[in-house]
Amino acid sequence: MKSKVAKSFQKGGGFTHFLSLPLALVSGVGDVYRDWRDQVIARQYPGLLPRLLIGPQLLHITLCMLPLSEAGYVERARGAVKACEDEIKTVIAERGINGRLMIEFDRVEIFGTPEETRVVYMKLKEDTD
Secondary structure, rough: OOHHHHHHHHHOOOOEEEEEEEEEOOHHHHHHHHHHHHHHHHHOOOOOHHHHHOOHHHHHEEEEEEEEOOHHHHHHHHHHHHHOHHHHHHHHHOOOOOOOOOEEEEEEOOOOOOOOOOOOOEEEEOOOO
């Protein structure tokens, strides 16, 4: 049986919220990203508009997209995230490097066509082990 959220999404409700990890607070990440962004812009890739590459202050990792069309759904989602916060911290502490989450990126992609895109993102490298 489908939930109300799933039914609303199927009827064209679409995503309304996303869960993300802000990277602006992580020391040094902004400088590394700024350097990378400037190199990409300097190469003038066809179809890649510099306005699509966000500033370091907005840099984040999107964990998931959610179709939360009602305030009650938003509150339930907040509660679910809060309920697993300690478990997530434990996993990072145990599996990370020096208590930090370590990730690698594989390539740059876009949502939609180059002419219409509003989002450029870096695809996470998948662990094959």
